[in-house]
Amino acid sequence: MAGTEQRLELEALYADYVHCLDADRLEAWPEFFTDNCHYRITSAENFEAGLPLGIVRATSKKMLRDRVAALREANVYEPQRYRHLVSSLRITAERAGELEVEANFLVVRTVQDGDMTLFAAGRYVDRLQRAAGGWKFAEKIVVLDSRQIDTLLAIPI
Amino acid sequence: MAGTEQRLELEALYADYVHCLDADRLEAWPEFFTDNCHYRITSAENFEAGLPLGIVRATSKKMLRDRVAALREANVYEPQRYRHLVSSLRITAERAGELEVEANFLVVRTVQDGDMTLFAAGRYVDRLQRAAGGWKFAEKIVVLDSRQIDTLLAIPI
Amino acid sequence: MAGTEQRLELEALYADYVHCLDADRLEAWPEFFTDNCHYRITSAENFEAGLPLGIVRATSKKMLRDRVAALREANVYEPQRYRHLVSSLRITAERAGELEVEANFLVVRTVQDGDMTLFAAGRYVDRLQRAAGGWKFAEKIVVLDSRQIDTLLAIPI
Numbered sequence: 001m002a003g004t005e006q007r008l009e010l011e012a013l014y015a016d017y018v019h020c021l022d023a024d025r026l027e028a029w030p031e032f033f034t035d036n037c038h039y040r041i042t043s044a045e046n047f048e049a050g051l052p053l054g055i056v057r058a059t060s061k062k063m064l065r066d067r068v069a070a071l072r073e074a075n076v077y078e079p080q081r082y083r084h085l086v087s088s089l090r091i092t093a094e095r096a097g098e099l100e101v102e103a104n105f106l107v108v109r110t111v112q113d114g115d116m117t118l119f120a121a122g123r124y125v126d127r128l129q130r131a132a133g134g135w136k137f138a139e140k141i142v143v144l145d146s147r148q149i150d151t152l153l154a155i156p157i
Numbered sequence: 158m159a160g161t162e163q164r165l166e167l168e169a170l171y172a173d174y175v176h177c178l179d180a181d182r183l184e185a186w187p188e189f190f191t192d193n194c195h196y197r198i199t200s201a202e203n204f205e206a207g208l209p210l211g212i213v214r215a216t217s218k219k220m221l222r223d224r225v226a227a228l229r230e231a232n233v234y235e236p237q238r239y240r241h242l243v244s245s246l247r248i249t250a251e252r253a254g255e256l257e258v259e260a261n262f263l264v265v266r267t268v269q270d271g272d273m274t275l276f277a278a279g280r281y282v283d284r285l286q287r288a289a290g291g292w293k294f295a296e297k298i299v300v301l302d303s304r305q306i307d308t309l310l311a312i313p314i
Numbered sequence: 315m316a317g318t319e320q321r322l323e324l325e326a327l328y329a330d331y332v333h334c335l336d337a338d339r340l341e342a343w344p345e346f347f348t349d350n351c352h353y354r355i356t357s358a359e360n361f362e363a364g365l366p367l368g369i370v371r372a373t374s375k376k377m378l379r380d381r382v383a384a385l386r387e388a389n390v391y392e393p394q395r396y397r398h399l400v401s402s403l404r405i406t407a408e409r410a411g412e413l414e415v416e417a418n419f420l421v422v423r424t425v426q427d428g429d430m431t432l433f434a435a436g437r438y439v440d441r442l443q444r445a446a447g448g449w450k451f452a453e454k455i456v457v458l459d460s461r462q463i464d465t466l467l468a469i470p471i
Contacts, residue, residue: 004161004318015247018261022280044395081201081302083278085244085263087399088329104332106399106422108263108278110302116275118430121397121422123336145395145424161318172402175418179437238358238459240435242401242420265420265435267459273432 006099010089013128013135014103018084021156026071029156030064034129034136037061041142041149041157044122055144056154064156071155079112082119082155097130098138105142107157120157121145163256167246170285170292171260175241178313183228186313187221191286191293194218198299198306198314201279212301213311221313228312236269239276239312254287255295262299264314277314278302320413324403327442327449328417332398335470340385343470344378348443348450351375355456355463355471358436369458370468378470385469393426396433396469411444412452419456421471434471435459 013032020028033039040054058064085106093100102125109119127139142157170189177185190196197211215221242263250257259282266276284296299314327346334342347353354368372378399420407414416439423433441453456471 004322007322008161008164012247015245018245019247019259019280022261083261083263083280083302085242085261085399085401087242087244087401088332090326090329090333102333104336104397104399106263106397106420108275108302110278112304114303114305116278116303118275118422118432121424121430123333123397145397145422146428146430147426148428165318165321169404172404175402176404176416176437179418240418240420240437240459242399242418244399244401263420265432265459267435269461271460271462273435273460275432 009135010091010099010101010128014086014089018086022081022083024081026068026156029068030061032137033061033064033140034131034138035061037064037137038139038141039064039137040140041144041154043144043147045147047125047141047143055149056142056156067156081110083108083110084157086124099128099135101126101128105157120149163248166292167248167256167258167285171243171246175243179238179240183225183313186225187218189294190218190221190297191288191295192218194221194294195296195298196221196294197297198301198311200304201300201302202304204282204298204300212306213299213313224313238267240265240267241314243281256285256292258283258285262314277306323449324405324413324415324442328400328403332400336395336397338395340382340470343382344375346451347375347378347454348445348452349375351378351451352453352455353378353451354454355458355468357461358457358459359461361439361455361457369463370456370470381470395424397422397424398471400438413442413449415440415442419471434463 017032037060039058041056042054046053058067087104089101089103091099091101102123104123107120108116110116122142122144125141125143126137128135129138174189196215198213199211203210215224244261246258246260248256248258259280261280264277265273267273279299279301282298282300283294285292286295331346353372355370356368360367372381401418403415403417405413405415416437418437421434422430424430436456436458439455439457440451442449443452
């Protein structure tokens with residue numbers, strides 16, 4: 001039954017993560033991570049080549065908070081909306097208090113006039129650690145199928 | 158274990174709901190709702206402003222049936238197909254015999270020549286009640302990321 | 315509890331299937347099937363008319379392997395990436411050691427310059443059999459909402 005409970009916890013975590021981003025509650029986003037987390041948005045090409053490059057790269061929760069502050073400052077007016085679809089979540093490794101998880105995602109962007117576009121597709125390659133308040137992301141690598149993303153809009157994914 | 162069973166019931170409900178719509182079994186659609194249900198398709202903008210407006214708005218199961226009848230009458234020939242993807246379902250509140258649930262959705266439309274477009278993206282904001290035959294929607298608000306939708310095609314979502 | 319365990323097994327199976335395809339590990343793909351499996355990609359139109367036609371059609375695991383070999387030979391250079399989103403999985407029939415399952419899917423294609431398109435949408439209509447290593451697909455019908463697909467790229471879905 002431990003497996004079932006863990007599965008429900010993971011699904012709840014990923015659902016909460018996604019709703020946090022889609023509701024533009026960016027200030028709450030760093031709380032999904034451990035203090036010394038690694039967060040990276042990179043291309044599948046770089047990821048598969050083992051390159052540590054990233055379109056976005058943070059190595060602590062503090063850097064994630066700084067990023068949110070910068071995004072808030074830059075985007076005086078932000079009329080887009082983003083919608084995440086996540087599927088095919090699976091645990092790829094399991095250690096005491098630690099899980100490796102991957103999942104597919106698709107992000108759709110809707111602009112003010114109603115036009116919808118495919119903004120990003122790819123997969124999460126994550127390492128989670130058990131913390132007091134539940135699971136936290138110790139590492140989250142957002143591996144984009146595309147080699148690029150609109151960098152002016154390097155929002156969390 | 159009650160949590161696990163409830164979770165499976167909810168996933169089954171949302172899967173059945175989606176397959177009902179995508180298979181164009183619209184006559185079965187009102188049966189997912191309580192007799193005095195509220196159903197609404199609205200924009201995120203209106204929803205966040207607390208406006209009770211809706212692109213579609215019904216306050217009983219009977220109105221949902223009338224809507225289906227009207228759609229059947231209007232669409233002499235309906236060559237489109239719709240496909241719902243639903244993810245990130247989560248329970249946001251729980252009371253005796255009642256749940257508040259939200260989930261993300263994406264609807265893709267395929268027209269006769271095979272062209273596929275993003276038809277709608279957004280989230281469900283739902284209130285469910287326990288009934289004899291399982292959970293029913295007492296309230297279902299379809300919150301679109303877009304401010305508009307092709308109103309000639311205001312099909313259930 | 316048997317229902318819960320079975321549900322987790324199914325979700326794991328579909329997640330593994332999708333990640334296998336999206337990671338282009340096509341040589342592992344036939345292993346998801348029974349030896350005398352039926353695999354078919356067809357249009358909703360043909361499927362609903364009961365026609366046994368298929369854009370892709372295989373009646374054994376060996377034919378699936380041959381297909382992968384042919385794809386490898388043909389695609390000297392394959393710069394696209396595919397991403398599957400699967401949702402609304404449900405069991406539609408259950409017999410001793412056998413399940414009928416359906417689920418919605420969406421496949422997004424990303425080409426080398428980063429352009430993303432909706433490649434395919436539809437549903438899986440599957441029959442699974444219990445085998446030594448877990449569930450296998452005895453029948454998998456990929457029912458496309460579209461009447462056609464880019465046949466030069468008739469990759470597994």
